[in-house]
Amino acid sequence: MKLQGKIALVTGAGQGIGRGIAEVFAQEGADIVINDLCADERTEQVAETIRAMGRRVLVVKGDVSKRADVERVFDEAQKLGPVDILVNNAGIETIVPFLELTDQQWEDVTNVNLKSEWMCAQAFCKRAIQEGRKGAIINIGSIQAARVLPGRTHYAPSKLAIEALTRNISAEVGQQGIRVNCIHPGLIDTPMIRWVLESPDILPQVVAQISLGRPGLPHEIGQAAAFLASEEASYITGQSLYVDGGWVGK
Numbered sequence: 664m665k666l667q668g669k670i671a672l673v674t675g676a677g678q679g680i681g682r683g684i685a686e687v688f689a690q691e692g693a694d695i696v697i698n699d700l701c702a703d704e705r706t707e708q709v710a711e712t713i714r715a716m717g718r719r720v721l722v723v724k725g726d727v728s729k730r731a732d733v734e735r736v737f738d739e740a741q742k743l744g745p746v747d748i749l750v751n752n753a754g755i756e757t758i759v760p761f762l763e764l765t766d767q768q769w770e771d772v773t774n775v776n777l778k779s780e781w782m783c784a785q786a787f788c789k790r791a792i793q794e795g796r797k798g799a800i801i802n803i804g805s806i807q808a809a810r811v812l813p814g815r816t817h818y819a820p821s822k823l824a825i826e827a828l829t830r831n832i833s834a835e836v837g838q839q840g841i842r843v844n845c846i847h848p849g850l851i852d853t854p855m856i857r858w859v860l861e862s863p864d865i866l867p868q869v870v871a872q873i874s875l876g877r878p879g880l881p882h883e884i885g886q887a888a889a890f891l892a893s894e895e896a897s898y899i900t901g902q903s904l905y906v907d908g909g910w911v912g913k
């Protein structure tokens with residue numbers, strides 16, 4: 664098992680990719696802190712699945728786009744023990760034509776997708792460095808860092824910027840033994856993109872651009888994240904990896 668004895672905090676783990684990552688990490692031996700906006704039936708289901716694997720689990724609700732919540736989430740996570748791995752997964756997508764985009768829509772998306780990753784990474788690194796612990800951070804970006812889809816002039820920059828965030832943080836904390844990498848998922852079967860999967864017009868057009876000819880599954884992002892978080896990736900930092908079934912490369 665790649666992550667035996669580690670504690671991982673996954674933001675937005677109540678469903679979708681975050682849930683997939685949390686479950687793969689638990690299979691690989693990690694105890695899990697599940698963060699999401701609410702502690703509800705969804706987070707309890709994820710927690711139950713992880714407990715059934717024999718792992719410890721803690722649900723900490725909090726909006727990671729807000730500084731006060733970020734600090735509280737990391738403080739409460741300590742109940743499970745010192746956090747070794749952070750997965751910055753929480754994100755939102757809205758679709759708005761460029762000429763109609765408002766300041767509020769821009770801020771909402773960049774605050775959740777980008778500012779939260781910076782704040783969580785800082786909260787994680789401060790604690791780890793203070794306590795003399797090494798660690799790993801996985802930032803979740805998007806295929807849209809490299810592909811133009813209509814109505815995403817706010818979403819796409821928030822995801823491309825995560826590459827720069829990843830490189831810059833990795834350069835400042837590498838000496839302290841903290842590795843920082845980014846995964847750009849392609850089309851992954853989650854509630855966020857269910858409308859694409861259920862559209863008989865849009866889905867075939869998208870799938871035609873993917874070399875493997877199908878959407879990915881949340882646990883396929885989890886497997887890549889588990890590798891990057893593990894000692895198997897001990898000399899990898901500052902990188903961005905497309906896990907997209909061959910969409911960007913096609």
Ligand SMILES: NC(=O)c1ccc[n+]([C@@H]2O[C@H](COP(=O)([O-])OP(=O)(O)OC[C@H]3O[C@@H](n4cnc5c(N)ncnc54)[C@H](O)[C@@H]3O)[C@@H](O)[C@H]2O)c1
Pocket residue numbers: 674675676677678679680681698699700725726727728752753754755756775779803804805806807847848849850851852853854855856
């Ligand atoms: N599904 C895809 O095809 C796809 C592709 C590329 C990138 N992504 C990215 O992957 C990540 C996960 O996406 P998903 O498809 O699983 O989405 P999803 O909407 O299915 O799940 C996202 C989860 O994050 C939580 N969340 C949202 N805002 C939050 C906040 N401020 N604080 C805490 N939790 C919050 C939601 O409540 C939800 O449980 C996002 O960053 C998304 O941009 C998804």
